[in-house]
Amino acid sequence: MSGTGPALLGIRHHGPGSARAVRAALEQCRPAAVLIEGPPEADAVVSLAADEGMRPPVALLAHAVDDPGRAAFWPLAEFSPEWVAIRWALAHGVPVRFIDLPAAHSLALGDEEGPRPAPDPAVAVPEPTAGRQPAAPHAAPRLDPLAALAAAAGYDDPEVWWEDAVEHRRGRDGADALAPFAALADAMAELRSAFGDGGDDDGDGDGSGGARDLVREAHMRLRIRDARREFGDGIAVVCGAWHVPALAERRTVTADRQALKGLPKVKTAIGWVPWTHRRLSRHSGYGAGIDSPGWYGHLFHAADRPLERWMTKAARLLREEDFPVSSAHVIEAVRLAGSLAALRGRPLAGLTETTDAVRAVMCDGSDVPLALVRDRLVIGDVLGEVPDSAPATPLQRDLSRLQRSLRLKPEPDAREVEFDLRKDTDAARSRLLHRLRLLGVGWGEPVRSRAGTGTFRETWRLSWEPELAVRVAEASAWGTTVLAAATAKAEARAVGSTALADVTALAEHCLLAELPDALPVVMRVLADRAALDADVAHLAEALPALVRSVRYGDVRHTDTAALGAVAAGLAERIFVGLPAACAGLDADAAEAMRGHVDAVHRAVALLAPETGAPPDLRHRWSGVLGVLAGREGLPGGIRGRAARLLLDDGLLPDGRAARLMGLALSAGTEPARAAAWIEGFLGSGGSGGMLLVHDERLLSLVDDWLTGVPPGAFTDVLPLLRRTFSAYDPGVRRSLGELVRHGGPAGGSGTRRGARPAAAPLDPARADAVLPTLHLLLGLPDPSSPSSPSSSSSPSGPAVPTTPGAAR
Known part of the structure; x- marks a missing residue:
């Protein structure tokens, strides 16, 4: 930084210490213009930063006009040095210019250079956070300036070093506000001379140094020359500290322009959008340089006693969540944090010390309430606001x-x-x-x-x-409105869909979103797809969504007559083709088809005559289920499921279910097919188990079949049976186990349906052992005492009073 040239203020992005230092430097040098590292397209919207409706965190959003998904963000928090410089310049009527590589080039270069990951902690303002963030290819490790400076100072954690060196050092009154920037510029010059220009410009680990940095710095030097011609040498440049030596270096205009020659370019648009503290955190995937935006915001706003104020915030938060925290906890936590800072040789308790103190004093050593403090305070949930006057689509x-x-x-x-x-x-x-x-x-x-x-x-x-x-x-x-855009997209999706289920799901969505103009197009495509699709599985997959759409007319007052007719037509085609479609399926296909049978059954139950369905639709579906349940050669799971659906609807005559089960579990049936039938019949969670609990005839059939499975085949059917019975609730499994243990199914022929098994005979000796304790609970004399008047009244102990008054 030259005494006669521009004031080069090297900063760290989102650093409250850097923000305070920038504000002090601007107050001291009073520049004629402020230049900031950022996309020059933002010059047209920077004045909005002074609007009362603009509340950080916010971000500049640039996107390609022809491809809005190709976008980039430049986040700014209230404690960002760039934001402080912008607000200072606007408050003092000083022009603000952005000097980094234009977004028109950076967005185009992003596609050519390949995808980049989200940034990490930064010494400089990171390059735009891309809207599309695929995984990065293998890149050579870059230099982290923070880590290099921290290691030179004897620190193994660059974040701790930065806090001690910058964030916790407050300038003294009358001190030269430009001196810290000169020292930081010298440090970066030494790093660049030692490691060359290929280091990571902002320490974000994204591999963005090297040739691209040289291009960016060439553009920034050209913009600085333009500003000096317009405003003179009395200008201030707020940029990443890594760039300061390159911007102070003398280069020819021809060389810088040559570096920019032939860059790709796209047409872009830029504006302001709200941002959040969570998105300023590296953990969110859109990180912009700091782990603890809430903590940094506190340091920036707490002019005095930051530690005491922070502990008070933590105590208030924990009290609101019903944790017993008092003012004594706050006092003790402040003392502990200060002591830890002194023991560790730090000028002020940092986030590590405050976190340790909160955990030990306010959270009783538990990380559960501490996680709440980290989420609500250390990171925070602040959402910025953008005024209505900001440019927007x-x-x-x-x-x-x-x-x-x-x-x-x-x-x-x-x-x-x-x-x-x-x-x-x-x-x-x-x-x-x-x-x-x-x-x-x-x-x-x-x-x-x-x-x-x-x-x-x-x-x-x-x-x-x-x-x-x-x-x-x-x-x-x-489109220009939400309704018009949704309508246009629904029509385009309908025309472009090839699967019948996709079109039916889209029809359901159109009804939910109330898109009456799109629905005729969707219905026409739906009718065409349904007429051409002969796959019963596709038809069965499409019917449930279509029936749900028909039912939505009850509450949403939507005319669904056309949907009802299409749904009834799909159901008719399913009824005709389902038995044949179930034949010759392997295990996986049979399981999928069984799911389709369940879905069609639920859909048919919702189709009422007032929706346009034939009056006998449910009766015809019951006939299809009867065919599936009784036809030999179909997969056991489908046959069992069809029998269960008929039983639940009360359409199986008395004993018919037991007869179907007896045939499926007969000695001539392969054990694997029999197990599949059981899974289809009972594989519906707790309801299937309750059926066995209350119908002991069916339980006896299952038990007789299971005990008769040959040992060689038992290991083959065991996984299927375990999958079936493991879906039952623990109480249902326990009841079934009790029934089997007490021999309920074994005596099924002589046991009344639904009767409980006989209890084991009473053991008098064990029963007598309980009586002394029972008398103590009831306040009665001890039966074991010889003086007890009731000790001789009964050889087995005193009579227990039976009247309510005596029991009390």
Whole structure:
């Protein structure tokens, strides 16, 4: 950094110490312009940083116009040095310029250079966090400037060294605010002279140094020359510390322009989007340089007594979660953290010391409440805000309007909300979330409701992630409003789908999202696919979704007459072709077909005549199940399942189930096929076990067959039987075991149906041993005492009173 040239302020991205130092340096040198490492396209939107509605963390989002999925983020927190420099310049009326390689080039270069992983801790502002992050190829290890400087200072942890050297060192009044930047520039110059220019520019481990850094630095030098011609030497440059020696180096304009010659380029658009503290953490996959954004934010805002204030926050959080933490815990935790810092030779207790103190004092050594402190405080759940005046696509503006009108605010924390579809507002919220899911914007995910199973109720898990802004930008290609975009995409998906099940699922989605304009196109494609598809498995796979769509008309007031006719037609074709389709299947195919039989059975039960289905549809389906249950040669699992479905519906005559089971488990049946029949008949969890508990005739048949299986074949059928019976609840298995142990099935011919087995005879000696304890509990005289008046009344002990008053 030259005394006559620009002030080169080398910083670490998202460093509160660097942010304070930058603010002090700007106050001291009062530059005529501030240059910041970032995409020059952001010059057009940087003024929005002064808007009252702009609340960090936020990020600059640049994406290719023709391919919105090719995107990059530049995250900024309130304690980021770049954000502090931007706000200082705007508050003082000083021009702000971004000088890094344009996003038009960096996005194009990203495709040519191959995928890159998410960044790690950084000395410099990391390059844009790519919207698409596939796994990186094998790259040579790069230099981490932090680790090199920490090792030179005798530290084995670069984060601890950075905290001690920068974050915990506060400048004294009257000190030269530019001196720390000069020292850091000298250190980086030594590193670059020792390791060359191929080091990792920001220590993020992404292999982004080398030739690409030389191109970026050449562009930054050109922009600095332009600014000096416009504003003179009185300018300040806020950039990654690694770049400072290269920016101070004298290079010719021709050489720098030659380095930029022939770079690929794409048309880009840029704007502001909200960011979160979790996305500033490296653990999230979109890391931007720090493990503990919440802790760094606290250090930046706590002008005095940061340790005491932090412990107070931790105690308040734990008390809110019903942990017994008092002010005495806070005092003791502060003392312990300070003592640990002194023992470790640190100028101030850092995150390691505070975490150790909180664990020992407030959490009683447990990591369970400590995990809560780490999640809520060390990382935090802050979500930034962007003003309505910020540039955005029409689709994004329509989505923001709907979010406000429906009072459905985006929040970073996952939360469950329940909608009553009988209410207009909740129904509109449901439609919005379903339309966004169709567009690939996964703001909400449907979950099973804990309150009930009514079709008028929906439960969603909502969580807004910053990268959803990229998905919204991608969806903008389909339309300018959420409704228009979802309609266009549904029509395109219907035309492009080849599988019948995909089209039926899409029809269901169109009804959920209420897309009346898309539904005719989907229905036409559905009818065409159903007419041409002769595979019964495909038809059976498509029917359940179609029937669910028909049922949604009850609550959503949607006309589903056309869907009902198509569903009835699919069911008819399944009835005709199912018996033949079940023949000649191997074990895996038979298991899959058994699942289709279950799904069709549930679907047929939902098809009522008012939906357009024939009145005798269920009766005809029962006939198909009867054919499946009694036809020889079909897989045992399918035959057993068909018999069970008929039994559950009360359509098997008395004794018919036992007869079918007896035939399936006869001596002439192969043990493997018999075991498959049992799995099909009983393989439905607890309900199958309860059937055996209450119908001892069936249990006797199973028991007789099982005890008669030859030893050589038993090992073959054992895995299938274990899979069947392991699905039962523990109580059901215990009841079955008691029945078998007491010989219930063995005497099935003489035992009343549903009767409990006879209990074992009473042992008088063991029963008498309980009586003294029972008398003590009831407050009665000890029967073993010779003076007890009742000791002679009965040879086996005193009579126990039977009246309620005596018992009390």
